[in-house]
Amino acid sequence: MSHNGSCEVVVLGDPARLHGLLDAARVVGPDAATRFDSGSDTWTVITADGEQLAARVIVHASASPDDVVAAHGMPNRFRIPGPHTRRQARYVARLVDGLRRSGASRIEARPARVRVRRYLPTRGLSRFYLTGSESTDTEVYDGPAILTHNGQDYPTRVRLAGHFDPIDGQYHWQGMFFIDLPGSNATGSKVSIRVGEHTADGRVAERTPWGTLTVSGAGGYPPYPLQDSEEVRIAMPPRV
Known part of the structure; x- marks a missing residue:
């Protein structure tokens, strides 16, 4: 029962x-x-x-x-x-x-x-x-995106989270996307993720036990909009 x-x-x-x-x-x-x-x-x-x-x-x-x-x-x-x-x-x-x-x-x-x-x-x-809930340690994006791999665009859903590191001055982000990539060597390959007008380059990290692929990147900005834009402008150099 x-x-x-x-x-x-x-x-x-x-x-x-x-x-x-x-x-x-x-x-x-x-x-x-x-x-x-x-x-x-x-x-x-x-x-x-x-x-x-x-x-x-x-x-x-x-x-x-x-x-x-x-x-x-x-x-x-x-x-x-x-x-x-x-x-x-x-x-x-x-x-x-x-x-x-x-x-x-x-x-x-x-x-x-x-x-x-x-x-x-x-x-x-x-x-x-x-x-989630009341945590403010990281910025999270869970929604639609365009992933570019080997010149091919793939509409997909992504779940990404990241934070600004004051030591190296970069925004570190990682997460997973919910579409498979062709070929047997997707792990380690370069990708680009675009959410609206926000784009960032990353690299496929590994395949999870559930079959999804994880991705990570670091740079001036993540591939998704940040909630607190005023804080980001203080912490990061302007986007060019």
Whole structure:
């Protein structure tokens, strides 16, 4: 029998790997099906017996040969793969708490992968985008765009987020687009994205587990309009 429920965090797998740091989480089996809704920034989790849950965050607590805790393209989703599960669980708990305190509805890794190792320090929220709800850390665009690849235009939907870096004076943006590109070597190739009169060049980063392609770029401006144009004019050189 299936029924619906809602919780902040759902853990897939072995709760012992959490070391009691996310004790309010709902625990289900590792074989549960998951689906992310980018409109509401929530996960739907369907257990093996048909129970359906809505979760803000899901955490995979199963052993894995790699040490990736979070990945770009997989928002609100973390892993505790081991072998240093206590350190990884502590890191994930800090991120979940940071998401809760920020008022944002979505947390997503800025780099392609975030790893937590035994001895090396790992930066916290600075390695993640916090978007949605009341978060103001990043500018986000989710909508139609024209992607140009090898001289060919492709109408598509994109979800992009970015921020101005005062250290290098550039606007760094990344995200994903929802159209496939022809050929087997799309990853690493150059693209241009245009939203209205805004255009920027980027590069295809990698393919996500859902089959979409991620893209990133850096320059004076992103390929989408910014909400706070006055602040941008102060922070960045004028567009020429």
